[in-house]
Amino acid sequence: MNKYLYFFCFFLISAKITAQEKTIKLSLKEAINYALENSYNTKAARKDISSAKEKVWETTTIGLPQINAKVDYQNFLKQPISVADINGDGIDEEFVFGTKQNLNASITLSQLLFDGSYLVGLQASRTYLKISKQAQEKTELLTREAVINAYGNVLVSENSIAILEGNVKILQKNYNDAKKIYENGLNEEEDVEQLEITLGNLKSQLNSVKRMKDIAYQMLNLALGNPINTKLILTDSLDSLAIGNINLNLISTAFNVDNHIDYKIAENDRESKRLMMRLEQSKALPSLTAFINYGTQAFSNSFTFFENEQRWFQSSLFGVSLNVPIFSSLGRTAKTTQAKIALETADLRLEETKQRLNLQVKKAKSDYQLSIENYNTAKKNVKLAERIEKKQRIKFFEGISSSFDLLQAQNQLYTQQQSYIQSMLDVIAKKAALENALNLPIK
Secondary structure: OHHHHHHHHHHHHHHHHHHHOOEEEEOHHHHHHHHHHHOHHHHHHHHHHHHHHHHHHHHHHHHOOEEEEEEEEEEOOOOOOEEEOOOOOOOOEEEOOOOOEEEEEEEEEEEEEEOHHHHHHHHHHHHHHHHHHHHHHHHHHHHHHHHHHHHHHHHHHHHHHHHHHHHHHHHHHHHHHHHHHHHOOOOOHHHHHHHHHHHHHHHHHHHHHHHHHHHHHHHHHHHHOOOOOOEEEEOOOHHHHHHHOOOHHHHHOOOOHHHOHHHHHHHHHHHHHHHHHHHHHHOOOOEEEEEEEEEEEEEEOOOOOOOOOOOOEEEEEEEEEEEOOOOOOOHHHHHHHHHHHHHHHHHHHHHHHHHHHHHHHHHHHHHHHHHHHHHHHHHHHHHHHHHHHHHHHHHHHHOOOOHHHHHHHHHHHHHHHHHHHHHHHHHHHHHHHHHHHOOOOOO
C-alpha cells in the first residue's frame, strides 16, 4: 500500500513541477494576441459585458407578464371568541366564528401596461451594455500598449546585460594588463586604481540589471495574464522591433475624433445623463397595471386539506391599478433639476474630451517623430563612441594618453550604449502610444 502511495505522490509532484516549468515562446504580435485572450483586464471586461447583457434582460422582464403563486396556511392555537346578544334577551353569548385551520392558495398574473420610467430604464440598460462593450475595446487598446512596453522592457534588460557583460570582459582585460604594466614599473598605480573603480561600477550595474530582468519578465507575465514565474522565450529582437516600428506615414495619418473610443465613451456618458433626466421627468407620469387572480380556500378544524371529502371554495379577480403622482413637495422637481445639471456637465466633459484628444494626437506624433530622430542619432553616436574608446585604450597602453582620458571615453561609450538601447525602446513605445492616440484598431 505504501508503495502505491509513494508512486501516486511522486506522480503529483512531477506533474506540478512540469506545469510550473512550462515555457511559452512569443513574438511581440503573439504576445499581444495572447494577452487579449488571457490578460486579467480583458477577462474582466468580458465578464462586465456578460453582466450588462443580463442587466438588459432583467430590465426588459419588468414589462413582461409576471406570474406569482402564494399559499397561506393558518392554524389558530387559540381561536378568538366573539360576544353578541344573539337571542335578544339581553344576555351575551360566547361563540367562535370560523374553523381552527384554513388553507388559501392563489396565483396572480400581472402585466405592466404603462410606466414611463420603465421605458427610460430599458433604454438606459441598453446604453449600459454599449458602454461595457466600449470599455472592453478601450481595455484591449490599453492591454496592447502595456504588453508592448513590458515586452520592450524585457528586451532592453537582456540587451543591457549583453552589453555590460561585453564591457566588463574588455575592462577586466584592460585592468589585468594595466596591473602587469604597473608591476613592471611602466605606469602609475593611479591608472590601475582608476580602471578598478570603473570595473567595480560596471559589475555592480550588471548585477542590478540582472535583477531588473527578472522583474521585467514578471511584469510581462502579469500583462499577459500568466503566473508571474512562467518561463518565457521572446523570439523578437530589440533591433528588429525598432526598425519594424519606424513608420513615418503614421505622422501624417488624419485623425477623426468622432471615431475615437474615448470620445464615444464620453458621448455615451452624456447619453446616460440624458436618460437619467428623462427618468426623473417620467416619474411624474401615471403608471397602469392590470392583473388577474385565481384562488381557492379550504376550512377545517383539523388538518384534512388533502382528503377527498375536503371542500374547496374558488374565487377569481380581475383588476386594473392606476397610480397617479400628484404632489411631492417639489421633490421630483429638485431631482429633475439635478439631472439637468449633470447633463450640462456631461456636455462640458464631452467638449473637453474632444479638445484633449486632438492635443493628445499632436503630442503623440511629435513624441514619435522625436523618438525616431533620437534613435538615428543614438545609432551613429554609439559607433563614434566605440571608435573613440578604442583609440583612447590604444593610446593609454602605448603611454601617450592618461587614465583620465580613457575614463572619459569609457563613460561616454557606456552612456551612448544605454541611450541607444533606450532609443529603440522609445521608438516601440511611442509608436504604441501614437496608435492608441489615433485609435488604430488592433490587427
